Amino acid sequence: MNRLPKLLLIAAVSVPVAANAHKGWLAPSKTVLDVDQWITVDAGVSTEPFVRDHNAMRLDNLVIVAPDGSTVAPENASTGKLRSTFDLQLKQAGTYRVAVVNEGLMASWEEDGKPKRWRGNAATFASEVPAKAKGLKVSESQGRLETFATAGKPNDGALKPTGKGLELQPVSGIADLFAGEDATFRFLLDGKPAANLDVEVIRDGTRYRNAIGEQHLKTDAEGLVKLSWAVPGLHWISASVQDGKTSVPQAKERRASYTATVEVLSP
Amino acid sequence: MKRHHLLPLLAALGALPAQAAQLDVSVQIPQLDVAEYHRPYVAVWVEREDRSVAAHLSVWYQVKRGGPNAGGPPPVGADGKPQSGTKWLPDLRQWWRRGGRDLSMPADGLSSATKPVGSHEQSFGDQSPLAALPPGRYKLVVEAAREDGGRELVDLAFDWPARTATRLEAQGKSELGAVRVAVKP
Numbered sequence: 001m002n003r004l005p006k007l008l009l010i011a012a013v014s015v016p017v018a019a020n021a022h023k024g025w026l027a028p029s030k031t032v033l034d035v036d037q038w039i040t041v042d043a044g045v046s047t048e049p050f051v052r053d054h055n056a057m058r059l060d061n062l063v064i065v066a067p068d069g070s071t072v073a074p075e076n077a078s079t080g081k082l083r084s085t086f087d088l089q090l091k092q093a094g095t096y097r098v099a100v101v102n103e104g105l106m107a108s109w110e111e112d113g114k115p116k117r118w119r120g121n122a123a124t125f126a127s128e129v130p131a132k133a134k135g136l137k138v139s140e141s142q143g144r145l146e147t148f149a150t151a152g153k154p155n156d157g158a159l160k161p162t163g164k165g166l167e168l169q170p171v172s173g174i175a176d177l178f179a180g181e182d183a184t185f186r187f188l189l190d191g192k193p194a195a196n197l198d199v200e201v202i203r204d205g206t207r208y209r210n211a212i213g214e215q216h217l218k219t220d221a222e223g224l225v226k227l228s229w230a231v232p233g234l235h236w237i238s239a240s241v242q243d244g245k246t247s248v249p250q251a252k253e254r255r256a257s258y259t260a261t262v263e264v265l266s267p
Numbered sequence: 268m269k270r271h272h273l274l275p276l277l278a279a280l281g282a283l284p285a286q287a288a289q290l291d292v293s294v295q296i297p298q299l300d301v302a303e304y305h306r307p308y309v310a311v312w313v314e315r316e317d318r319s320v321a322a323h324l325s326v327w328y329q330v331k332r333g334g335p336n337a338g339g340p341p342p343v344g345a346d347g348k349p350q351s352g353t354k355w356l357p358d359l360r361q362w363w364r365r366g367g368r369d370l371s372m373p374a375d376g377l378s379s380a381t382k383p384v385g386s387h388e389q390s391f392g393d394q395s396p397l398a399a400l401p402p403g404r405y406k407l408v409v410e411a412a413r414e415d416g417g418r419e420l421v422d423l424a425f426d427w428p429a430r431t432a433t434r435l436e437a438q439g440k441s442e443l444g445a446v447r448v449a450v451k452p
Contacts, residue, residue, distance in 0.1 A: 032357050034368075152368045176364050265360050 024057055024259060025049040025236055026098060026147040027204075031263040032175050035093050035151040041074075043100065043145075044083040048206040049236035049261075052082040057145075059084050061101050065158035067094025067151075090151035095174060097158040102143040103165070105251060109133035122247040129250075138251040142166070147261040150175035163191035166241060166258035171224065177264045179232045186223045187239060189256060193223030197239050201227060204234040232266040288428040289392040289451040292324070294409055295444030298384045299416070306381035307413040307442055308355055310362035311389070313397065314406040314422070320366040321405055322396035325389060326359075326378045328352050358412040361420055386445070400427055411442040421446045428452055 027042040027050050043057035044050075056079045066072045074086035090096060107118040107129050118129055129136070142165030154175040161167045171184040187194040197219040206212050219225045219239075229235065240257035292311060311324040329352025353372050357363045372378055391397045405427050412418040419442035423435045429450035436447045 032360070032363065034353050034357055037354060154368075173364075178360075178364075267361070 023049050024145050026261045028147050031149045038089050039149050040087045042083045042085050050204045056084040063099045065097040067092045067157045069157045093152040094155035095150040098147050100145040107138045109136040140246045140251045140254040142256045145259045148174045166256040178267045179229045182228045184226050187219050195221045199225050199239045202236045229264040232264045291449040292389045293447040295386045297444040305414040307411040309411045310359045311409050327381050330380050359410050362410050409446050417441050419443050423448050425450050
């Protein structure tokens with residue numbers, strides 16, 4: 001009899017994992033442009049990348065880094081039913097990094113016989129979650145979703161790793177991706193090469209073909225992965241890891257995920 | 268007997284100074300039967316075997332704001348300013364990545380206005396960037412992109428400087444017509 005609530009609790013805790021079946025994506029209108037040109041970016045969450053049929057992505061944690069390393073604000077940001085959208089004028093020459101960064105802690109426990117759930121961060125954890133909560137379970141997540149746009153000559157002023165969570169470091173130029181050519185990227189976890197990481201790649205246009213056609217690759221010992229593109233278009237590149245490197249001792253597990261959208265041009 | 272040996276020797280000597288080496292390029296812009304025609308943007312450059320740019324030769328684009336159809340008010344962009352013709356330069360995708368994006372437009376001796384249908388001749392000799400090229404195998408690359416149209420790239424491999432006068436020709440299929448190169452020693 002006592003077992004049922006426990007099962008429910010486990011189910012509740014595992015919900016966030018199930019929710020990851022939906023993929024977050026950013027869809028830039030163009031990524032290779034000249035100075036002063038505009039791009040517009042859609043952001044959503046759906047079963048298949050770039051298919052606007054589920055939920056808009058919240059833009060609260062949108063961070064746009066300009067080529068000189070400064071942070072710039074998007075324009076005309078709005079959130080619709082199926083996708084959010086914003087515009088960005090590339091006023092500086094170089095490469096912009098557009099990122100949605102979600103970091104946080106999730107806790108669940110039992111209070112007066114009822115399950116309680118909480119979301120927050122390391123700073124508010126101590127004051128908002130009772131220290132001696134019954135059946136306390138805490139997990140941490142660090143998610144980073146990015147795309148890039150380059151005006152004129154590319155640079156790496158916006159591409160410096162933050163050293164937190166899972167990140168991508170372009171080895172081949174991010175503005176020089178062409179079908180029929182290989183591209184190399186490095187994945188970093190907390191700023192260090194992420195070896196043996198599973199990387200999934202999905203090309204845009206899943207709705208108009210019978211198979212998703214995802215590719216699975218693995219990073220090598222240096223965190224490097226070599227991708228080859230058969231066809232031009234937007235590509236969704238994603239990876240995630242789980243480990244025990246958490247920011248509060250109560251959290252037993254951290255899930256770090258990274259997703260990038262890159263544009264591959266025809267040669 | 269001696270004379271026979273002398274001739275090739277003289278020819279070799281003649282090739283050494285390479286003072287009059289010249290590259291003639293002819294690019295044909297084809298007549299297209301389309302409702303809305305805009306002249307293509309065309310870039311011509313010389314590529315090394317590793318595909319890096321050895322020399323930019325020419326870029327034809329809408330240099331003047333407002334463009335060649337001026338008469339009425341120039342087209343205005345979303346920012347309220349007249350639209351710059353450089354907006355479509357990234358559509359010359361290979362040229363852009365190989366070095367077009369490093370240049371500031373308009374560029375002296377390089378950029379000029381878009382050209383009408385027909386064959387357009389250009390000559391590059393002592394005064395061109397080709398004069399400084401070390402001898403080797405190169406590719407002449409011509410890329411064309413047209414607003415509301417397509418994009419095409421045609422290339423021709425040649426030796427520079429040429430030992431003998433050489434003529435090469437390639438035929439574009441859509442945005443380019445005949446591309447001819449004459450390399451003179």
